[in-house]
Amino acid sequence: MSFCSFFGGEVFQNHFEPGIYVCAKCGYELFSSRSKYAHSSPWPAFTETIHADSVAKRPEHNRSEALKVSCGKCGNGLGHEFLNDGPKPGQSRFIFSSSLKFVPKGKETSASQGR
Numbered sequence: 001m002s003f004c005s006f007f008g009g010e011v012f013q014n015h016f017e018p019g020i021y022v023c024a025k026c027g028y029e030l031f032s033s034r035s036k037y038a039h040s041s042p043w044p045a046f047t048e049t050i051h052a053d054s055v056a057k058r059p060e061h062n063r064s065e066a067l068k069v070s071c072g073k074c075g076n077g078l079g080h081e082f083l084n085d086g087p088k089p090g091q092s093r094f095i096f097s098s099s100l101k102f103v104p105k106g107k108e109t110s111a112s113q114g115r
Contacts, residue, residue: 018048018105026074030054030100037087043079044100047091057081071099 021031037044053072060066
């Protein structure tokens, strides 16, 4: 499975509406829009997860500054966490491609259908 492939026109890159981002495969809650920030990459960037187990991480071969990230519930490949590359010193940056689905604020209960 490939991670962070750029297909062009990433739908969440400049998307800043209130709500949550869930796994596109199982609907597990991953990120709040409050942890999303503008970044120069074509993918959406986040600083933290909703739950401690929202994502699973494993080392990225030949890249000590990056971890491969998958959904903590179903294992769907999501993207990468870049260590110490967030908007503030010491903060990490999570970036993802089309593996996310957005749930607008007020409709969050539909996101927990996969729980």
